Amino acid sequence: MWVTSSTELALVPTAVALGKFDGVHRGHRQVIQPILEDIGKRESADTKTFSPSVPSKDRIYSTVVTFNPHPQEFFTGQPRTLLTPLDEKVQQLRSLGVEQLVLLPFDKELCALTPEEFVEKILIEQLQAVQISVGQDFRFGSKRTGTAQDLQVIAARYGIPVTIVPLESCSEEVFPEAPISSSLIRETLSSGDIQHANKLLGRPYSLIGTVVKGQQLGRTIGFPTANLQLPKDKFLPLQGVYAVRVFITDETLELSGNGYLGVMNIGNRPTVNGTQLSVEVHLFDWCGELYGKKLTVQLEKFLRPEQRFPNLEALKTQIQLDCNAAKAFFGC
Numbered sequence: 409m410w411v412t413s414s415t416e417l418a419l420v421p422t423a424v425a426l427g428k429f430d431g432v433h434r435g436h437r438q439v440i441q442p443i444l445e446d447i448g449k450r451e452s453a454d455t456k457t458f459s460p461s462v463p464s465k466d467r468i469y470s471t472v473v474t475f476n477p478h479p480q481e482f483f484t485g486q487p488r489t490l491l492t493p494l495d496e497k498v499q500q501l502r503s504l505g506v507e508q509l510v511l512l513p514f515d516k517e518l519c520a521l522t523p524e525e526f527v528e529k530i531l532i533e534q535l536q537a538v539q540i541s542v543g544q545d546f547r548f549g550s551k552r553t554g555t556a557q558d559l560q561v562i563a564a565r566y567g568i569p570v571t572i573v574p575l576e577s578c579s580e581e582v583f584p585e586a587p588i589s590s591s592l593i594r595e596t597l598s599s600g601d602i603q604h605a606n607k608l609l610g611r612p613y614s615l616i617g618t619v620v621k622g623q624q625l626g627r628t629i630g631f632p633t634a635n636l637q638l639p640k641d642k643f644l645p646l647q648g649v650y651a652v653r654v655f656i657t658d659e660t661l662e663l664s665g666n667g668y669l670g671v672m673n674i675g676n677r678p679t680v681n682g683t684q685l686s687v688e689v690h691l692f693d694w695c696g697e698l699y700g701k702k703l704t705v706q707l708e709k710f711l712r713p714e715q716r717f718p719n720l721e722a723l724k725t726q727i728q729l730d731c732n733a734a735k736a737f738f739g740c
């Protein structure tokens with residue numbers, strides 16, 4: 409997938425899905441689907457000119473257009489954590505079949521554009537959009553004055569169709585009517601309700617990081633734990649212990665096989681007077697070196713909050729119970 413922050417370097421013409429897409433959740437995927445379908449239809453109608461690997465003016469590139477930084481971060485000046493930091497978003501979009509990600513620099517200039525100017529300059533002139541898809545709640549242009557319907561009206565002047573995708577609702581007993589949203593997923597993760605968060609996402613919430621050295625205490629109590637360094641802007645769920653599935657990946661972040669089952673702790677490790685937040689996983693049925701490796705840790709169930717134990721022996725006993733609880737959850 410081609411990723412660029414410059415519309416000048418974008419592959420054109422484009423079929424565009426517009427939005428923030430943090431989490432690339434079920435609702436986001438509904439918004440992205442029409443631009444993939446559109447490409448698919450053109451491909452089958454025009455098989456002579458279509459070639460997925462050769463850039464050509466005859467091609468239309470399925471393109472997600474998003475904003476960087478997140479508009480809320482730009483307006484508040486506060487760094488914002490994300491469900492899918494950039495690398496993870498790229499990997500999610502790539503796996504959907506999106507060919508290009510354009511990260512529009514969200515700056516004073518961009519947010520001063522009127523809805524008409526945004527459509528004309530960015531979508532028509534620069535990205536040469538021939539098809540656009542947005543969610544029903546999409547807002548754009550200076551002070552968010554443009555609605556999805558406005559986009560449809562303005563784009564129609566240029567003969568460009570806009571698909572407005574209705575908001576996907578949760579269809580869960582806990583929030584039956586609520587639309588799926590990144591904020592709802594964040595709330596659900598913050599309460600430790602991983603199973604609901606995963607249903608809303610349509611896949612397991614994952615932490616992706618590189619294994620770094622810790623205090624090397626884990627191995628002394630029989631539970632070596634791979635300490636993960638995560639992107640600074642990664643949103644973390646409720647602190648505590650989780651049943652997880654772990655994949656050892658490379659830079660492409662592609663997952664293969666069934667991964668390894670294990671347990672994870674997110675916390676400050678009060679038992680060993682830890683001062684910094686750490687994220688560490690113990691894998692069942694694994695022995696060997698993991699330092700420097702990239703791991704994708706899928707969260708499956710919250711088991712318990714972190715506790716201060718009187719000594720390492722008590723901690724070790726509890727970690728064994730955590731392993732038993734995780735194995736029971738996974739049915740092994």
Ligand SMILES: Cc1cc2nc3c(=O)[nH]c(=O)nc-3n(C[C@H](O)[C@H](O)[C@H](O)COP(=O)(O)O)c2cc1C
Nearest residue numbers: 622623624625626633671673677678679714715730
């Ligand atoms: C499943 C699991 C549960 C844990 N629970 C706690 C806990 O409740 N309290 C705590 O202080 N540390 C907890 N820890 C963290 C341990 O203190 C940590 O793994 C140990 O100190 C080894 O650290 P090291 O990787 O730096 O060697 C837990 C770790 C795991 C893997």
Ligand SMILES: Nc1ncnc2c1ncn2[C@@H]1O[C@H](COP(=O)(O)OP(=O)(O)O)[C@@H](O)[C@H]1O
Nearest residue numbers: 621622623624626627632633634691697698699
């Ligand atoms: N089953 C396992 N789960 C996690 N890490 C393991 C496992 N077996 C071996 N290791 C290795 O041991 C390291 C963790 O051992 P530990 O004593 O906790 O050291 P550290 O404090 O540096 O994490 C991991 O980074 C990995 O290289």
